[in-house]
Amino acid sequence: MLGYKLFASGLNTLSVAAIVLDVNAAVSAAGTNQATATTLTNTLNGVTTAAAGSGVVLYAASAGDCQIVYNGGRTR
Numbered sequence: 409m410l411g412y413k414l415f416a417s418g419l420n421t422l423s424v425a426a427i428v429l430d431v432n433a434a435v436s437a438a439g440t441n442q443a444t445a446t447t448l449t450n451t452l453n454g455v456t457t458a459a460a461g462s463g464v465v466l467y468a469a470s471a472g473d474c475q476i477v478y479n480g481g482r483t484r
Contacts, residue, residue, distance in 0.1 A: 437462040
């Protein structure tokens with residue numbers, strides 16, 4: 409869950425930080441352009457599968473949001 413969803417409900421910054429650190433440790437990159445790439449929807453994202461030419465797109469964040477991406481599926 410991204411922070412903007414909780415800020416809109418009126419929660420304070422510390423409460424939001426404690427809640428939004430959701431993880432997806434098994435993301436598969438897909439697509440061949442931004443329109444067809446895998447959209448990242450979690451705070452912490454571990455890309456485990458990334459075929460040549462595939463990719464991921466960050467979520468359209470709001471102020472206060474943060475996303476971290478680890479590329480564990482890189483190709484050479």
